Amino acid sequence: MPKSVAEKNKKQNTLLIVESPAKAKTIERYLGSGYSVAASIGHLIDLPKSRVAIDVDNNFEPEYITVRGKAKILKELTSKAAKAGNILLASDNDREGEAISYHLKVFLEKKNISSKIERIIFNEITPAAIKEAIGSPLEIDIGKVNAQKARRVLDRIVGYNISPLLWKKVKNGLSAGRVQSVALRLVCEREKEVEDFVSEEYWSLSADLKKGKHNFSVQLFLNKNEKPNFSDKKSVDLLINELAGKNFIVKEIKKSEKRSQPRPPYTTSKLQQDAANRLGYTSRKTMQIAQQLYEGINIGSGRVGLITYMRTDSTRISKQAIEDVRKFIQENYPNELPENPIDYSPSKQAQDAHEAIRPTYSHYTPDYVKEYLTKDQLKLYSIIWERFVSSQMKNAVTETTTVDIECGEALFRTNMTKVKEKGYQKVLKVLAIKEKTEKIPSLKTGDILELIEFKPEQHFTQGPPRYTDASIVKALEEKGIGRPSTYAPIISLLIDRHYVARKNRQLIPNLLGKIINEILINSFNNIFDVNFTAEMERKLDEVEESKENWYVMIGEFYAPFKKQLDHVMETLESIKGVMDEKTEYVCEKCGKTMMKKLGRFGYFLACSGFPECKTTKSIPLADCPKHGCGGKIVARKKQGGKGKEFYGCTNYPECDFISHLKPSSKICSECGYFMVEKYGKERGTYYSCSNNSCKNSKNTGEEE
DNA sequence: CAGTGAGCGAGCTTCCGCTTGACTT
Numbered sequence: 001m002p003k004s005v006a007e008k009n010k011k012q013n014t015l016l017i018v019e020s021p022a023k024a025k026t027i028e029r030y031l032g033s034g035y036s037v038a039a040s041i042g043h044l045i046d047l048p049k050s051r052v053a054i055d056v057d058n059n060f061e062p063e064y065i066t067v068r069g070k071a072k073i074l075k076e077l078t079s080k081a082a083k084a085g086n087i088l089l090a091s092d093n094d095r096e097g098e099a100i101s102y103h104l105k106v107f108l109e110k111k112n113i114s115s116k117i118e119r120i121i122f123n124e125i126t127p128a129a130i131k132e133a134i135g136s137p138l139e140i141d142i143g144k145v146n147a148q149k150a151r152r153v154l155d156r157i158v159g160y161n162i163s164p165l166l167w168k169k170v171k172n173g174l175s176a177g178r179v180q181s182v183a184l185r186l187v188c189e190r191e192k193e194v195e196d197f198v199s200e201e202y203w204s205l206s207a208d209l210k211k212g213k214h215n216f217s218v219q220l221f222l223n224k225n226e227k228p229n230f231s232d233k234k235s236v237d238l239l240i241n242e243l244a245g246k247n248f249i250v251k252e253i254k255k256s257e258k259r260s261q262p263r264p265p266y267t268t269s270k271l272q273q274d275a276a277n278r279l280g281y282t283s284r285k286t287m288q289i290a291q292q293l294y295e296g297i298n299i300g301s302g303r304v305g306l307i308t309y310m311r312t313d314s315t316r317i318s319k320q321a322i323e324d325v326r327k328f329i330q331e332n333y334p335n336e337l338p339e340n341p342i343d344y345s346p347s348k349q350a351q352d353a354h355e356a357i358r359p360t361y362s363h364y365t366p367d368y369v370k371e372y373l374t375k376d377q378l379k380l381y382s383i384i385w386e387r388f389v390s391s392q393m394k395n396a397v398t399e400t401t402t403v404d405i406e407c408g409e410a411l412f413r414t415n416m417t418k419v420k421e422k423g424y425q426k427v428l429k430v431l432a433i434k435e436k437t438e439k440i441p442s443l444k445t446g447d448i449l450e451l452i453e454f455k456p457e458q459h460f461t462q463g464p465p466r467y468t469d470a471s472i473v474k475a476l477e478e479k480g481i482g483r484p485s486t487y488a489p490i491i492s493l494l495i496d497r498h499y500v501a502r503k504n505r506q507l508i509p510n511l512l513g514k515i516i517n518e519i520l521i522n523s524f525n526n527i528f529d530v531n532f533t534a535e536m537e538r539k540l541d542e543v544e545e546s547k548e549n550w551y552v553m554i555g556e557f558y559a560p561f562k563k564q565l566d567h568v569m570e571t572l573e574s575i576k577g578v579m580d581e582k583t584e585y586v587c588e589k590c591g592k593t594m595m596k597k598l599g600r601f602g603y604f605l606a607c608s609g610f611p612e613c614k615t616t617k618s619i620p621l622a623d624c625p626k627h628g629c630g631g632k633i634v635a636r637k638k639q640g641g642k643g644k645e646f647y648g649c650t651n652y653p654e655c656d657f658i659s660h661l662k663p664s665s666k667i668c669s670e671c672g673y674f675m676v677e678k679y680g681k682e683r684g685t686y687y688s689c690s691n692n693s694c695k696n697s698k699n700t701g702e703e704e
Numbered sequence: 705c706a707g708t709g710a711g712c713g714a715g716c717t718t719c720c721g722c723t724t725g726a727c728t729t
Contacts, residue, residue, distance in 0.1 A: 019723060042723030049718085070723095096722050152720070159719025166718090173717045180719085285729060295724095311722090375705095376729070485721060599713045606714080616713060636710055646708060653709080660708065 197463030214441035268484035
């Protein structure tokens with residue numbers, strides 16, 4: 001049949017579809033002619049946003065539609081598919097990826113695309129891995145698709161039923177969900193621990209000693225291992241008196257060697273943790289910068305993707321990358337190259353669709369790419385590079401010398417740590433481990449030391465630390481809640497909804513967050529529990545292995561849930577309006593007091609006479625400092641309500657005063673402008689003048 | 705690192721997870 005031959009010739013190229021456009025570009029380069037590579041840019045088909053769209057009476061069948069804004073991509077993919085001889089669905093090798101491929105396949109078949117559609121899977125972007133995958137095409141794994149469907153439907157049922165309950169009982173626009181509400185719960189529970197903590201005074205004792213010309217410090221120990229806690233100064237003074245005049249004698253000198261292993265290359269969670277702790281980045285900032293490094297930076301010779309994909313739960317490394325980094329180590333640190341590559345098999349629960357986060361080429365050292373990167377990009381790239389290269393180097397060896405010194409009945413001790421072999425630490429700069437260690441003069445057993453002075457020191461027991469971006473991400477990952485692509489958005493969501501505030505990097509629940517959490521755990525303790533997700537995952541595994549029907553699993557959840565929901569809807573008392581605060585402001589139109597309320601765009605003032613009087617206005621935060629202006633400074637946002645808040649004058653555009661930081665109640669003693677709160681890593685919270693030409697704007701503001 | 709700019713809001717909101725882009729950092 002001549003027609004089909006002509007058709008065949010026309011349609012000989014293969015279309016490969018992945019999720020990420022950057023990945024598509026890379027793969028296109030690897031494959032060359034005969035192939036074209038396109039990207040779906042995430043999910044294309046999903047539940048509609050505007051309603052629940054789950055048919056409870058029909059085995060929970062979800063209603064799928066084209067995702068808003070994705071119609072164009074779907075159309076383009078369809079037209080490319082129509083021209084291709086062969087279509088390879090190469091979305092990620094996890095549940096979500098399988099669902100993307102499945103939906104695409106169903107869609108294309110409906111569009112009467114006659115070409116062969118196959119699923120291929122690779123877990124790393126290397127020519128070898130991709131070619132191997134193309135050589136062994138697979139069927140869609142319907143078990144995985146069903147597990148994704150179950151997860152999606154469950155989250156929809158929980159989120160889209162409990163959120164409206166909150167609208168009715170507490171306030172419009174609120175939200176609840178399997179993941180966000182547990183994150184909120186963690187923050188609230190920690191806050192409770194902080195509030196309940198009672199700080200206690202205790203004292204420690206050290207002594208400054210002298211041997212020859214060398215001074216050094218030793219600490220009092222109990223039972224050889226424990227530091228004693230004196231509850232007050234009296235008891236420590238008692239001991240000091242007892243020891244007065246007694247000799248300090250060196251009793252024992254011990255040396256011990258410790259090997260420290262390099263850490264595995266980064267996963268998303270670990271990268272966010274280190275970037276937060278070491279560089280002070282929020283999770284969100286880390287991901288934005290990582291995305292830039294992934295998509296590519298022009299480094300003279302052209303645009304190069306500097307790191308592998310940044311959303312991963314795996315520490316796995318491609319064979320090619322191992323060879324590359326071992327070559328780099330061989331050339332630059334030949335003594336630190338281990339005989340064999342170090343294996344970082346991913347943890348058991350990892351979905352493992354991507355490699356670890358690593359530099360694409362080890363020889364692009366931070367120094368080499370420095371001039372092409374912004375400061376922030378360079379810092380983040382440096383820690384990724386250092387962590388990866390060091391992960392394939394030899395252990396470091398440290399030697400610790402412990403000296404036990406007796407004084408009467410008391411035992412004092414000091415430690416000195418020396419690096420014997422730097423090993424992997426040779427490449428650590430930004431990630432360098434800064435260890436403070438005592439310098440001890442050379443001593444031998446029996447030496448008698450001269451006492452310079454006793455140093456009793458007062459301490460207070462510290463309460464548990466509040467969560468930070470770093471520690472909440474760590475906690476969520478450990479509990480299996482959320483995914484690499486959602487850690488940063490979860491934190492942003494809690495803050496955007498005014499459930500939680502981030503202050504000096506700490507996550508503190510607002511009253512709104514506490515109230516919602518209280519309601520949720522009182523009414524749905526079983527769902528918003530850290531174990532709920534773990535149990536869900538266990539069942540999803542059974543669905544994936546076709547041991548259970550996805551809708552049977554959902555049905556078992558739904559029946560009791562619906563009962564619970566109806567009960568709460570009926571019995572829970574509405575507290576609508578209790579969040580509104582009375583203020584001193586008076587309505588300009590009717591003279592009634594104004595209430596402070598939380599709206600879609602943040603807090604605002606509204607007349608207590610609502611709905612008769614609909615007066616609203618922004619909350620004045622400070623007087624406009626411009627001479628003779630008389631306006632008030634209020635929080636503002638750019639058009640469309642997008643972007644970060646700034647603070648401007650109510651007399652705009654006549655008055656153009658602006659500050660990007662929130663006014664504090666403090667007034668500058670130099671120029672009378674209001675001061676703003678700033679936070680420095682070293683000096684903590686301080687105040688600075690909002691007047692750029694005032695000298696106080698650079699310096700620490702005076703404390704009142 | 706400095707620069708940054710709307711007049712809204714009392715209804716139609718909301719989930720999680722995959723992606724990037726536009727916007728800040």
